[in-house]
Amino acid sequence: MSTTELLRSNKSKKPKALSSDDRHTLNPTRFLSMARKSSLIKQALATVLFVVLLYATLNTFLSPAAVSPALPSFSSSSSSPPYDAVINVVSRDNDPNSNSNPKPVVKVYLYDLPTRFTYGIIEQHSLARGGHPAGDVSSLKYPGHQHMGEWYLFKDLLKPESDRVGSPVARVLDPDEADFFYVPFFSSLSLIVNTNRQAAGSEERPAYSDEENQVALVEWLEAQEYWKRNNGRDHVIMASDPNALYKVLDSVKNAVLLVCDFGRLKADQGSLVKDVIVPYSHRINTYNGDISVENRNTLLFFMGNRFRKEGGKIRDLLFQLLENEEDVIVKHGTQSRESRRAATHGMHTSKFCLNPAGDTPSACRLFDSIVSLCVPVVISDSIELPFEDVIDYRKIAIFVESNTALKPGFLVSMLREITSERILEYQKEMNEVKHYFQYGVPNGTVNEIWRHIAQKLPFIKLSINRDKRLVKRDMNVPDCSCVCSNQTGIITSL
Amino acid sequence: MSTTELLRSNKSKKPKALSSDDRHTLNPTRFLSMARKSSLIKQALATVLFVVLLYATLNTFLSPAAVSPALPSFSSSSSSPPYDAVINVVSRDNDPNSNSNPKPVVKVYLYDLPTRFTYGIIEQHSLARGGHPAGDVSSLKYPGHQHMGEWYLFKDLLKPESDRVGSPVARVLDPDEADFFYVPFFSSLSLIVNTNRQAAGSEERPAYSDEENQVALVEWLEAQEYWKRNNGRDHVIMASDPNALYKVLDSVKNAVLLVCDFGRLKADQGSLVKDVIVPYSHRINTYNGDISVENRNTLLFFMGNRFRKEGGKIRDLLFQLLENEEDVIVKHGTQSRESRRAATHGMHTSKFCLNPAGDTPSACRLFDSIVSLCVPVVISDSIELPFEDVIDYRKIAIFVESNTALKPGFLVSMLREITSERILEYQKEMNEVKHYFQYGVPNGTVNEIWRHIAQKLPFIKLSINRDKRLVKRDMNVPDCSCVCSNQTGIITSL
Incomplete structure (x- = not known):
């Protein structure tokens, strides 16, 4: 079936255009002044208000x-x-x-x-x-x-x-x-x-x-x-x-x-x-648990291609810096069902998720991190971010300038100093905005x-x-x- | 009285913020299904509908x-x-x-x-x-x-x-x-x-x-x-x-x-x-007559400073080209009540109004022309125009590239060929959009x-x-x- 046929099959469901009358509102002030002029309408008004209140009350719970x-x-x-x-x-x-x-x-x-x-x-x-x-x-x-x-x-x-x-x-x-x-x-x-x-x-x-x-x-x-x-x-x-x-x-x-x-x-x-x-x-399942750091024992997690071109060359350098840190997991991995499972587990059980540049500044991992409530640590100086007018990314992610991130010891000591309370704040914010990153x-x-x-x-x-x-x-x-x-x-x- | 005092005096009129309940609509479908459950509400509904219809009818005429x-x-x-x-x-x-x-x-x-x-x-x-x-x-x-x-x-x-x-x-x-x-x-x-x-x-x-x-x-x-x-x-x-x-x-x-x-x-x-x-x-009174070319016997009108800097140097050149044309009025004039009166008369009785650049690309004259229903002839290559997302200025004005406008005979012969019907179309469009240019x-x-x-x-x-x-x-x-x-x-x- 071509797109046209699909379109035609939906055609009958096209909503009726609003008539000009439909577009007018019930303005309560004018409504009230009209009502004063008729006792019939006065009676009606009491009923109307009751219904409106009843509706509003129900609507609050049913919306x-x-x-x-x-x-x-x-x-x-x-x-x-x-x-x-x-x-x-x-x-x-x-x-x-x-x-x-x-x-x-x-x-x-x-x-x-x-x-x-x-x-x-x-x-x-x-x-x-x-x-x-x-x-x-x-x-x-x-x-x-x-x-x-x-x-x-x-x-x-x-x-x-x-x-x-x-x-x-x-x-x-x-x-x-x-x-x-x-x-x-x-x-x-x-x-x-x-x-x-x-x-x-x-x-x-x-x-x-x-x-x-x-x-x-x-x-x-x-x-x-x-x-x-x-x-x-x-x-x-x-x-x-x-x-x-x-x-x-x-x-x-x-x-x-x-x-x-x-x-x-x-x-x-x-x-x-x-x-x-x-x-x-995102390719990692959404984390549906509560915000918490209790089951997140890994400090920093990364899984992905260690070797990338251009800005992504930083990945190998970060691996060298981080791979021997005790509470850090950095793993080389390519896209597969198996590695997705491992990455899901890693992201759902870590406090922070490393987001270095790839061949281009952006990568899927940022969105995997957010739906995993794993605080993204973004090391990608030219990254652009979706919907930045409604999302203040400083509330859900940590940005680190590349050269600074490569200073030995800087990243892990910075992250270790972040309190659990602060992490929970990041998680709370991610929970609030994660729907922006869910296509489905x-x-x-x-x-x-x-x-x-x-x-x-x-x-x-x-x-x-x-x-x-x-x-x-x-x-x-x-x-x-x-x-x-x-x-x-x-x-x-x- | 300072701005603060003025603000304070208005403060009491600040509208009450909407409560979350206020923000809900009466969704008619759900409203109806609720009403079915109660005969009291059934009665009320008839009254409501009557009031709504009465209001909608009145509103159509009173909006x-x-x-x-x-x-x-x-x-x-x-x-x-x-x-x-x-x-x-x-x-x-x-x-x-x-x-x-x-x-x-x-x-x-x-x-x-x-x-x-x-x-x-x-x-x-x-x-x-x-x-x-x-x-x-x-x-x-x-x-x-x-x-x-x-x-x-x-x-x-x-x-x-x-x-x-x-x-x-x-x-x-x-x-x-x-x-x-x-x-x-x-x-x-x-x-x-x-x-x-x-x-x-x-x-x-x-x-x-x-x-x-x-x-x-x-x-x-x-x-x-x-x-x-x-x-x-x-x-x-x-x-x-x-x-x-x-x-x-x-x-x-x-x-x-x-x-x-x-x-x-x-x-x-x-x-x-x-x-x-x-x-x-605009400094010229709005023309409140009907669209028409009958009382507009002048082909092209301009009144303003003949001598301007930068892009406005074109004015003197245009004067030399146009001042001897029979049905064209180009007059040197500076801002005064007297010249405003003369310009009003000129713009209200001409088919086209010349809008050359001044010291900068824009000039008040364009808006005077529009409210005068005098078709602007814009000769200002770097002009920017207000509200251009909602106004297609090609429908209300004629744009001429500067060097072309300076070709002897070009402007007047081009304008003389424009039919009355076309001029009326321009006027009709100006009438439609002129409110955009009225501050008051x-x-x-x-x-x-x-x-x-x-x-x-x-x-x-x-x-x-x-x-x-x-x-x-x-x-x-x-x-x-x-x-x-x-x-x-x-x-x-x-």
Whole structure:
């Protein structure tokens, strides 16, 4: 079944648009002044108030927030209000009592990509591992891996709108209504179809080429009316793996890219202004126990590849420093079910988890640490972090500048001095924000990514309108809008 | 009366905070299922529905949207939805029936600045013009000029919250609750207190110094706890006149600056990402007639200073090209009541109004043209435009690249070819958006500026959190997030 067919099957469930009357609120002040004019209404009012109070009381106990720990909650110790509610999260019910302002959500159109860019990649991944060609590719299961966020976003948009209530974005089936165009290319899965990039094919089955598929995607996009209209500025493409889309980045750089870091992107390809930093999909099971240090006897834990390129060279140096410390576990390990089990045990029984840079600044381990309530010790000077407007990472992690972290004895003695009370505070905060890093929960990562995409809309609309009226200019430097960091910098956040 | 006293006098009107119960909505589905369980409630329900229907009916006719033409409307020919409603404009009534999501607005704290930065400047302006010292400076009338937006924003925040319903921001009296800190320095008035900057004082009254006051403001700010906390990133300062604050820009560059263009700001001082482009306060009366070309016999009109520095040198060249054209009026004139009257007449009776660059790219004339329904012909290659995310200026103005505009005969022959129908379309669009350029109307420029400030909040919060956890890095280039224009450029938008 193609995406179109899936879309059509959901079409009938599209919610009815609100009529203008539906959009008006019951304003209690005016309500009261009207009621004074009629004794009939006076009587009614008493009943109304009773019902309202009864409802409010019941609602307090029955509201989803009270029963579902997965709903977003805000860091209790944060002095800031949950300001991200500024971006309208609209419940698209037809409630005539809802707020008087019309509340359009941000609207997303899901491209009906040719299968080769979506389910076809799942099939290729399966074939490359000895699987058989599938009859109905859409029945194939997307294989679990750390960049499977692309699958969750695609699936989210395919759900009937009635199951998407509370989402910051609404899917629209008419591209003319759309604010954003989602391009559901499985760019990260495409990258790992072959166990190495130049896998040999056979006569009956030529080798899959990620590069060819990237190029084909750009050709397809550049033929689309809506892509051409705004040079892709209102398009959203996930490139979660730092190497995803590497061949065509210059062609898609105007789009809102959903990335894990900017390690492989040039300054004109990716930026915090237009792009959204997304979390890896954690591979370690969530720790569901209470916050506690009692069963966490290991001081510091790391398991992963000891040898990495670029910023990741620090890993081997850290191994040399740490491998003989008594209460520290640092183990070389590669991805496997077995090592995941060992890592789960390690992360669930350690106070701190080491998060050094990998080939790029980000790594899945940070999110594994957070859902394990194992305080991350981040040693990656150029790391970018998801949802940093709503999460103050100093409350859930310790940042250490690389050169400082390499001073003999520094790390372990610093960590040993941290009291249990302080560790419990970190754990409490991680517990509060961990839903942001859970793709699979109802109001978790997926909604948060949409919310952040939605927040980009004013600036994107401005860029689109401005680009179109700008006249030709002789400029020595590119016409850019920037915001720069203070560049002061800390040695450690502790 | 100082700002504090004014604030205190409004304090009693502060709306009661919503209790958690108040925030729950009457969800009609659950309401109905509960009602089925009780016949008492069944009776009540009928009454409730009657009252709701009565209210909804009355509300449709009595809602502000139905009576006030000044409320925001969106360009009718635009295919985009009014997406800026994505940013929650919350009515802060205590309606228990309002939407189920808690809806905090963006909160602004108004600094209680020493009088020398606010009313004291009005007094100095008066004294420099032969006025007498005022007993109560807060009774002084702010003098009308093209950068008096700073007065409207200040006044708006001083209003009781009950008069601010519908505003995208709520004033808070506790700085700990604030998202933003508004610094109501009259920076533009300060600049024009003296008729020239080095005005001579007398023994009893030393000359006012704008520069000294700018420096004093920064000293005052840098002593404030909340300024220091985030290096001013969450502070908002209006610098509407392109020369306002010129002495201290480096000290306030982290703040959200409300500016007319970036003509006097360096790339690291101002940017579309963190700042808000605000309109000049128009000095020509709004044209209240119908859209029409009948009484507009002049093809192109301009009145203003013929001689300007920098980009404004083009004015003299345009005068030479245009002054002998039959249906074109270009007149040299300086600001005076008399010339304002002549300009009003000219703009209300012309089809097109010339908008060349001045000393900086922007000029008041653009907003005078729009409220006059005189189609602006913008010849200013580096102009920035207010609210460009919600306004597609190609629909209300014609942009011409400077070198092209200077080709003999080009401008007038281009304009003469534009049909009356097309001019009416421009006028219709101007009519739709002109409320954005009216500071004095209930839902005009002031609310739109706040809405745009509110939209910056996610990125500002991100910058604040990120800055604090960034470790020291050796970087060759500053750590900046940028979005650049396509740099393709048009010759004319016609």
